Amino acid sequence: MIAPPAPRLRERFANLDACTYLISHSMGAAPLAARDALATFWDDWSRDGPEAWERWLPEIDAIADGIGRIVGAPPGSVGLAPNVSSLQETLASSLPWDARDEQNEVVYEALQFPSLTYVWEAWKRRGARTIRVPTDDGRTIPTERIVAAIGERTKVVVLSHAYFQSGALVDVAPIARRAREVGALTILDVYQTAGIVPVDVVALGVDVAVGGSHKWLCGGPGCGYIYVRPELRAQFEPTATGWMAHRAPFAFEPPPMQYAAGMKRFGNGTPSVQAYLQARPGHELVLEVGIPAIRAHNTALTEMILAEADARGIPTPTPREPERRTGWIGLDVPGGEGIVAELNARRIFVDYRPGCGIRVGPHFYTGADEVRALFRALDELRR
16 A cells, blocks of 8 residues: 655645646656745845845855755765756866876766766867767666776766666666776766665765756756765866855955865856755755655555556566666657657656656655556557
């Protein structure tokens, strides 16, 4: 028996009574408190003008530490940015690159999210050499294959925690250990997992982790984040930078750049304050419910989705064992892209990915009735 989500949780989100929301792997539902946060931001701005910075900057630090609690990072080790792509560029600009340098390789998986690989491939112009670890099935890559690709020439390993094509989780720890052995930096993308799968960046042994708020964290777009292992932080001096990365930004000092001692050194220009404030209510709800409870509820619902798919003979390219997947199930039905368009028109929100099919992602505010509603509609559309 799957316990229904508590009414007090559903009531704290907008419009869940007007749709079937099964797309939290792509865009989490909107907390009503996010609207209040934006209104408060406007009030602060309209009332205090530039003096509002005195209130906003400490709040940004608090939001970053809240994300740290979700991903197992210690206080003061997480910073914010508008998105992960800009953070990858910041990280790349922190490292020395020379085509004559023997340690100049960036290793990444063929299933890595494209936005990250666009950034690192562009750094070939500055001396980087990229190694793309292939996949045999378009859904997974053997851990040992990634480990074998890491050698004495490796400078950076850019790693997914889960693949967006299949929902398959990656065994991070042995890959991070191998990278550490050769003196390479491990950058882990937890965008697909944070908020739905227990994540502990310290236990995983990674040097850097990045992610964003608009999926399972229910924070909307514009609030990315970065964790850096504290003992490594001072080594990074990004050339992709700006005034907010300075140790005293409001002193408006001329060059040379004097980097902030803490995580603000990974900032650049004026921060997107409203996006960060908007994201906090979602983070707080995730912490309130707790990742173990969220994971248990999601596992029960994804097992239900698998059973419904099996009963209809629908292939599911997602790993069947809960411990090997993130929070969604793929349904590989013929004509899936067109079916998704019809489902969304009925306000049954799911999405489609080539090679995977229809992605269905329940969250802590989802009930079994919504899964049944999806399959009733799917039965009708497939006929």
